[in-house]
Amino acid sequence: MTYKSQSVAKLYFIAAIALFAAQILFGLILGLQYVMGDFLFPHIPFNAARMVHTNALIVWLLMAFMGAAYYLVPEESETELFSPLLAILMFWIFLVAAGLTVAGYLLVPYSTLAELTGNDLLPTMGREFLEQPTITKLGIVVVALAFLFNIGMTILKGRKTVINLVLLLGLTGLAVFFLFAFYNPTNVVLDKYFWWWVVHLWVEGVWELILGSILAFVLIKVTGVDREVIEKWLYIIIAMTLITGIIGTGHHYFWIGTPEYWQWWGSIFSAMEPIPFFMMTVFAFNMVNKRRREHPNRAATLWALGTAVMAFLGAGVWGFLHTLSPVNYYTHGSQITAAHGHMAFYGAYVMINLTIISYAMPLLRGRNAANSNKSQIWEMWSFWLMTIAMVFITLFLTGAGILQVYLQRVAENPQPFMVVQDQIALFYWLREIAGLMFFGGLVVYIASFFVGQDEPEATVAQS
Amino acid sequence: MAQAFTKTMARNIFYGGTAFFFLLFLALTFDSMGQLPNRDNRAALEGEFGPKIAMGKILWEENDCIGCHTLLGEGAYFAPELGNVYTRFGNSTDAIKGFIQSRPADGIPGRRSMPQFNFSAEELDALAEFLKYVSEINTAGWPPNTQG
Ligand code: HEM
Ligand code: HEM
Ligand SMILES: [Fe+2]
Numbered sequence: 001m002t003y004k005s006q007s008v009a010k011l012y013f014i015a016a017i018a019l020f021a022a023q024i025l026f027g028l029i030l031g032l033q034y035v036m037g038d039f040l041f042p043h044i045p046f047n048a049a050r051m052v053h054t055n056a057l058i059v060w061l062l063m064a065f066m067g068a069a070y071y072l073v074p075e076e077s078e079t080e081l082f083s084p085l086l087a088i089l090m091f092w093i094f095l096v097a098a099g100l101t102v103a104g105y106l107l108v109p110y111s112t113l114a115e116l117t118g119n120d121l122l123p124t125m126g127r128e129f130l131e132q133p134t135i136t137k138l139g140i141v142v143v144a145l146a147f148l149f150n151i152g153m154t155i156l157k158g159r160k161t162v163i164n165l166v167l168l169l170g171l172t173g174l175a176v177f178f179l180f181a182f183y184n185p186t187n188v189v190l191d192k193y194f195w196w197w198v199v200h201l202w203v204e205g206v207w208e209l210i211l212g213s214i215l216a217f218v219l220i221k222v223t224g225v226d227r228e229v230i231e232k233w234l235y236i237i238i239a240m241t242l243i244t245g246i247i248g249t250g251h252h253y254f255w256i257g258t259p260e261y262w263q264w265w266g267s268i269f270s271a272m273e274p275i276p277f278f279m280m281t282v283f284a285f286n287m288v289n290k291r292r293r294e295h296p297n298r299a300a301t302l303w304a305l306g307t308a309v310m311a312f313l314g315a316g317v318w319g320f321l322h323t324l325s326p327v328n329y330y331t332h333g334s335q336i337t338a339a340h341g342h343m344a345f346y347g348a349y350v351m352i353n354l355t356i357i358s359y360a361m362p363l364l365r366g367r368n369a370a371n372s373n374k375s376q377i378w379e380m381w382s383f384w385l386m387t388i389a390m391v392f393i394t395l396f397l398t399g400a401g402i403l404q405v406y407l408q409r410v411a412e413n414p415q416p417f418m419v420v421q422d423q424i425a426l427f428y429w430l431r432e433i434a435g436l437m438f439f440g441g442l443v444v445y446i447a448s449f450f451v452g453q454d455e456p457e458a459t460v461a462q463s
Numbered sequence: 464m465a466q467a468f469t470k471t472m473a474r475n476i477f478y479g480g481t482a483f484f485f486l487l488f489l490a491l492t493f494d495s496m497g498q499l500p501n502r503d504n505r506a507a508l509e510g511e512f513g514p515k516i517a518m519g520k521i522l523w524e525e526n527d528c529i530g531c532h533t534l535l536g537e538g539a540y541f542a543p544e545l546g547n548v549y550t551r552f553g554n555s556t557d558a559i560k561g562f563i564q565s566r567p568a569d570g571i572p573g574r575r576s577m578p579q580f581n582f583s584a585e586e587l588d589a590l591a592e593f594l595k596y597v598s599e600i601n602t603a604g605w606p607p608n609t610q611g
Contacts, residue, residue: 033541033575034541034575036573037570037571037573037574037575037576038570038571038572038573038574038575038576041569041570041576041578042568042569042570042578042579045530045531045578046530046531046539046541046542046575047527047528047529047530047531047539048527048530050530050531050539050541051527051530110525110526110527110530111525111526111580114524114525115525119524119525120521123521123524123525125524125525125527126523126524126525126526126527126528126529127524127529128529128530128537128538128539131527131530162470162474184524186508186516186517186520187503187505187508188503188520188534188535188596188597188600189499189502189503189600190499190503192535192537193492193495228470231470232468232469232470232473235470235473235474235476235477236473236476236477238477239473239476239477239480239481242477242480242481242484242485243480243481243484246481246484246485246488247484247487247488247491249488250491252537253495254603254605255535255536255602255603255605255606256535256536256537256600256602257499257502257503257504257535257600257601257602258495258499258502259494259495259498259499259502260603262491262495263603265491329604329605329607330607332536332605332606333533333535333536333537333538333540333544334540335540337540338540408610408611409606409607409608409610410607414607414608414609414610415610416543416610417542417543417544417610417611418543418575421575
């Protein structure tokens with residue numbers, strides 16, 4: 001750690017990991033409710049558990065992005081953070097708002113939460129991923145603005161690098177597109193059309209800028225490859241992201257009442273969206289192969305390579321699988337969607353955050369470059385456990401999805417939804433077992449922060 | 464070739480490409496907005512049942528129905544698609560209301576069950592009208608059959 005103020009990142013990272021654990025716990029509850037329908041009913045209905053699962057995911061990813069920015073922006077700018085105090089203050093506001101919101105989901109019926117928080121004044125609740133009460137959404141905007149101000153001022157007073165610029169662009173886009181969460185007309189088609197400006201333009205647009213810049217930062221650090229080379233790659237990757245991804249939004253405009261030309265625009269442009277993910281994979285492996293130094297934090301390098309591979313698989317391959325409109329006609333809103341959603345979120349955004357945490361945490365905790373060997377071995381075990389578990393979750397959901405689509409939508413005598421669900425229960429059981437393995441991996445991950453603390457730092461193995 | 468391609472060129476492709484395709488996206492959006500009146504069943508919103516539908520949508524949202532169901536294929540995959548439930552239930556708002564009303568408060572042992580929301584007659588009416596309105600949006604032939 002070069003600058004004292006980078007230490008605020010630690011708070012954000014710790015809270016992110018705690019919320020990650022909550023997310024997975026509720027994922028297991030959901031998975032069980034899929035096969036034991038009355039589990040926790042009516043106390044925690046499926047929709048309440050699902051809100052906790054998805055909102056905890058989004059909030060912890062945002063927390064970790066902020067932590068990443070607070071860590072890497074001062075280092076890139078070669079100056080202290082503009083206001084560490086503001087960063088700490090915003091952390092507590094964010095955490096308390098998130099905690100209260102989750103408590104609201106679990107302790108009172110959702111309609112009561114809507115009433116208590118005055119949803120009728122400005123109705124924004126009850127849409128997927130945007131279930132937060134309107135005041136929570138306003139809180140998110142305040143936190144995001146304060147954060148952008150803090151980061152922006154730091155960049156202004158310091159060295160300007162491409163990584164900082166791209167990160168700032170991505171974070172600004174994140175805040176700007178979130179504003180569409182406040183637009184909620186009665187007209188369902190309009191509502192859906194602009195809902196995707198938050199969801200799609202986030203994960204297949206501006207978030208990829210954040211992903212790219214964090215990956216570039218870590219690769220510079222662990223490989224020592226020349227910044228010029230890495231920055232050129234970064235520009236090309238994010239160029240391809242936005243060139244394909246913006247119009248790629250059209251892959252959500254096939255069947256929601258929008259004009260039929262979107263079947264062409266959406267299919268063609270989104271079919272090219274895997275390109276930047278593929279380039280990211282080539283980029284990461286290339287840089288590691290051309291490395292000019294051996295970094296003792298082997299776990300961080302593993303996470304970085306893992307991100308590049310899994311993001312390509314989850315977003316690129318599993319996204320492509322159902323993105324052409326003739327295919328999507330059958331798979332739309334099925335377990336295939338869930339399979340893709342899981343691997344894409346994990347491979348791209350969970351893993352990039354675990355990458356920067358893996359790189360930065362040892363330094364934030366006073367190590368020179370890396371954790372002890374023992375701690376790294378635990379961390380690498382957790383990498384494999386979680387990643388392989390996620391591969392299985394995706395495969396089982398894909399199996400469930402293929403059967404579901406066939407029985408419910410393709411077969412000569414299409415069967416009702418619930419009848420089909422009963423027939424594919426085996427896949428849901430297998431998914432739950434893989435989920436337990438994921439949870440095991442997460443436990444090992446958290447344990448890796450506590451084991452081997454009194455052992456010496458890992459050094460570079462001379463081969 | 465590799466040498467001739469500089470960082471400045473990469474940067475220019477990024478800014479130029481982004482600006483171009485974002486503007487194209489805005490143009491397509493503008494065109495779509497022009498076509499929506501012929502597809503999105505806004506006549507229903509402007510008609511006699513408009514206020515009811517609006518109330519139904521608020522109820523849909525304030526009970527987080529999307530947390531279990533899909534609506535036009537978007538939402539959760541735990542419970543059936545509802546964008547076409549009106550047609551699946553034989554074009555009957557009464558059938559929809561009857562179903563929502565009859566959910567057991569304590570669930571069904573061992574099985575997925577919808578909560579009992581204790582809606583008033585007016586609220587049931589509003590929800591049913593909302594679902595009828597959605598079923599009449601032109602969705603380019605989706606879903607493939609009435610099972611959703
Ligand atoms: C890291 C990037 C990505 C993430 C995190 C992600 C995540 C998701 C999620 C969560 C959904 C479900 C949304 C809902 O609940 O309705 C979804 C839908 C979809 N995604 Fe992605 N995605 C990513 C990239 C991609 C890419 C690159 C493609 C195409 C090549 C793609 C194609 C699709 C399609 C076609 C759907 C709609 C599925 C349906 O019709 O039900 N995604 N994505
Ligand atoms: C123990 C592991 C997990 C289990 C058992 C699990 C289970 C589930 C279930 C049952 C749903 C609801 C599907 C529905 O709407 O019907 C869901 C949704 C979701 N989960 Fe998980 N989950 C797990 C881990 C994860 C992880 C690690 C991530 C992110 C990286 C994640 C991201 C999501 C997302 C984005 C959705 C919404 C999907 C969509 O709308 O298509 N889950 N999960
Ligand atoms: Fe998308």
